[in-house]
Amino acid sequence: MTITDYAPILIFILIALALGVIMLVAGSILSPKAPSDEKSAAYECGFPAFEDARLPFDVRFYLVSILFILFDLETAFFFPWALVLRKLGTFGFMAMMLFLLLLIIGFVYEWNQGALEWE
Amino acid sequence: MVQGSIKPFWVILEVLAVVVPMLLVVAYLLLAERKVIGYIQVRIGPNRVGWFGLLQPIADLVKLITKEIVVPKKSNRYLFVVAPLLTLVPAFAGFAVIPFTENFVIANINAGVLFGFAMSSLGVYGVLIAGWASNSKYAMFGSLRSAAQTVSYEIAMGFALVGVLIAAGSMNLSAIVLSQHGGILHWWFIPLLPLFFIFWIAGVAETNRAPFDLAEGESEIVAGFHVEYSGITFAIFFLAEYISMILISALLTTFFLGGWLSPFEGIPLLQEWFKFVPGFVWFCIKVCWFLYVYIWIRATFPRYRYDQLMRLGWKVLIPVSIVWVFVAALMVILHVKPWF
Numbered sequence: 001m002t003i004t005d006y007a008p009i010l011i012f013i014l015i016a017l018a019l020g021v022i023m024l025v026a027g028s029i030l031s032p033k034a035p036s037d038e039k040s041a042a043y044e045c046g047f048p049a050f051e052d053a054r055l056p057f058d059v060r061f062y063l064v065s066i067l068f069i070l071f072d073l074e075t076a077f078f079f080p081w082a083l084v085l086r087k088l089g090t091f092g093f094m095a096m097m098l099f100l101l102l103l104i105i106g107f108v109y110e111w112n113q114g115a116l117e118w119e
Numbered sequence: 120m121v122q123g124s125i126k127p128f129w130v131i132l133e134v135l136a137v138v139v140p141m142l143l144v145v146a147y148l149l150l151a152e153r154k155v156i157g158y159i160q161v162r163i164g165p166n167r168v169g170w171f172g173l174l175q176p177i178a179d180l181v182k183l184i185t186k187e188i189v190v191p192k193k194s195n196r197y198l199f200v201v202a203p204l205l206t207l208v209p210a211f212a213g214f215a216v217i218p219f220t221e222n223f224v225i226a227n228i229n230a231g232v233l234f235g236f237a238m239s240s241l242g243v244y245g246v247l248i249a250g251w252a253s254n255s256k257y258a259m260f261g262s263l264r265s266a267a268q269t270v271s272y273e274i275a276m277g278f279a280l281v282g283v284l285i286a287a288g289s290m291n292l293s294a295i296v297l298s299q300h301g302g303i304l305h306w307w308f309i310p311l312l313p314l315f316f317i318f319w320i321a322g323v324a325e326t327n328r329a330p331f332d333l334a335e336g337e338s339e340i341v342a343g344f345h346v347e348y349s350g351i352t353f354a355i356f357f358l359a360e361y362i363s364m365i366l367i368s369a370l371l372t373t374f375f376l377g378g379w380l381s382p383f384e385g386i387p388l389l390q391e392w393f394k395f396v397p398g399f400v401w402f403c404i405k406v407c408w409f410l411y412v413y414i415w416i417r418a419t420f421p422r423y424r425y426d427q428l429m430r431l432g433w434k435v436l437i438p439v440s441i442v443w444v445f446v447a448a449l450m451v452i453l454h455v456k457p458w459f
Contacts, residue, residue, distance in 0.1 A: 008130045008226040009215045009234070015134050016211035020204040020355060023184075027351025031187050032264065040192040042255035043347060055259075061267050064429075068270040071437075075277035078444070079233070082284035085451055093452050107437075116433045118426035 063115055075101050133225050137214055145361045146176035152414045159418040186350035191253055194347065198252035203348070203355035206245030210362040213238035217369045218293045220379050220398040231292040234279055235370050239325055242363055243269040246327070246334060249356070250344040261344035264425065265334035266328060271432035272321040272331075278440035279318040282311045282447045283374045284459070297380035302385035308375035310458045311449060313443045315375045317436050319409075322367035324432070326360060329417040333425060368409035369402075376405045 081088070081096050088095075110116065150165065150172060157164025165172035190196055216231040218224045228234065243265060250262020286307050299306045308315040324331040334344055342409040345356050373376055379398030383389040423431070451459045 005226060005228050008134070009128050009212065010132050011127065011226070012137075012215040012225060013208060013212045015131070015138060016208045017204065019138065019211075020207045023351055023355060024200065024204070027354075028188060030185050031350050032185075033187060035189075037192070039189055042191050042193060042253070055256075057263055061263055064270060065266045068274065071274040072277065075274065075281060078278070078281040078311050079284060079290075082281045082448075083288060083290065085285055085448060086288060090452060093448055096448070097445070100441065104441065111434070112225075116429065118275055118429040 060118065066094065067110065070106070074099075130225070133223075134215075137219075137225065138211065138214075141211070141214065141362065141365070142358075144365065145358055146180070148361050148365070148410060149179070150176050151410075152417075154416045155411065155414045159415070168386040180354065180437060184351050185355040186199060188350040188352055189347070193249075193254040193348045195252045196253070198248050199347075200352065202245050202249035202252055203352050203359070204245070205248060206242045206359035207355050209238045209241035209245075210359045210366055213363075213366040214369070217366075217373060218296055218378055218403055221293075223399075227291065227293055229289075229291050232284065232290040232295070232374075233333070235292070235366075236277070238278075239322070239363065239366060240269060240273050240360065240372065242325075245356075245359070245456055246344045249348070253344075253347040255347050258344050258347055261334045262428055265344060268327075268331065268333060268428060268432070269325055271429060272324040272436070275432065275436035275440045276325065277320040278437070278444055279311075279314040279321065280374075281444050282314040282440070283307060285444070285447045285451055286311060292373050292378075296373055296380060299380060300379040301385070303377070303382045305458065306375065306380075310455075311375065311443065313439055314447070315371075317440050317443075318374065319371060320431075321436065322371060323413065323416065323450060324428075326363045326367055328360075328364065328413060330420040330423050331428060332422060333428060364410065364413055365406065368406045368413070372402060372405040378402060378405075383449055386419050 077099065078096075081092065085092060153175075154164035154172070165175040168174045168178045190199055213235050215226045216224065216228060216234050218227075220432040246265045247262045250258040250260075250265070283295065284290065289295060289298065327334045345353060348356060379392075379402040380397070381393055381396065381401055383393045398399075453459075
């Protein structure tokens with residue numbers, strides 16, 4: 001396996017991008033253009049918008065993102081272990097289960113603290 | 120793919136051989152969805168344009184492409200136009216690693232699983248940017264919801280993938296398919312059944328489909344992240360959603376249902392009778408089954424409430440997937456027959 005195996009992916013991405021751009025350009029050429037102030041106002045069920053939409057948001061969204069970063073990192077540690085589990089044998093298995101135990105302690109803690117509640 | 124040397128022209132042909140049929144498949148998946156939901160609700164679905172409504176998707180496309188593109192006045196114009204592309208490209212790019220048959224993979228890379236996983240989760244950036252760039256309240260809510268939802272279900276999805284890697288021992292998608300050789304009993308969905316369902320549910324959530332379509336919940340936040348989109352920009356979001364549905368179905372097929380392998384392998388008589396069926400046909404049948412279930416689910420279940428969605432993701436799927444990763448590893452260590 002060499003780096004050239006990844007070249008088709010690059011070509012694929014470029015072609016997909018080109019397709020999207022072609023569709024956008026075709027749309028903008030073929031579509032009518034009749035802008036007006038009313039038409040380009042933000043849609044809030046018929047009422048004029050009260051304020052800017054970029055308001056402060058619920059802190060729980062932030063908390064979920066933080067937890068995600070932790071857990072995603074942990075799955076990243078799991079991937080290489082899963083690939084070579086057969087070679088690692090029982091010792092490798094036990095070592096990872098220790099890691100998993102620490103992960104579960106963290107998970108139980110955040111569950112008890114109510115970080116996963118959304119009522 | 121010839122090893123070590125790339126022939127750009129040949130690769131471009133291969134890519135076009137995937138991308139162009141994919142557009143047709145999406146067009147007719149749209150029609151199929153409306154038809155199937157129609158029949159589930161005891162009505163006929165589109166049947167006026169063309170024979171049995173077969174030209175309906177073409178008519179829809181022509182309509183969307185000739186509609187005015189409205190850019191809201193307080194939006195970030197550049198990001199507003201780029202966002203649909205950011206959902207379309209990752210959805211398409213995932214197909215670069217899918218083994219359609221034994222010999223047809225566009226990029227037969229070793230880190231295929233990681234790439235497919237990455238592409239299926241990258242789509243959320245387009246949704247986030249679309250919601251933020253529109254500068255509309257409902258669009259913003261939609262994109263926030265979408266971000267938290269994708270993030271929550273991705274962990275369970277990642278653990279499900281760990282299970283597949285434990286079972287298959289490789290990240291190369293062709294190798295994963297080949298590791299399931301030997302008939303339907305050797306497909307990974309049997310030893311990894313809980314992970315199979317977790318990947319499936321997380322895949323439905325990842326593509327923002329019903330019952331997890333909170334990012335675009337029409338009845339509560341009008342249309343969520345794409346309220347402000349019209350004409351072709353809306354069509355691209357639509358296209359991307361359906362392509363990522365097909366991508367998730369193809370990944371499910373590859374990881375759990377034996378990809379292009381025949382289900383009759385190892386069964387004395389049936390194996391001979393179905394020998395003439397090419398692997399690609401089996402692959403398509405399996406993918407179509409998952410796509411059908413997508414539509415079936417949409418026609419059957421009401422939308423989740425947000426706290427229920429989070430509870431399912433964090434308190435059900437993640438614990439179950441962790442437990443089953445442990446069980447799968449234990450099975451490998453103890454060499455549980457007939458799989459390991």
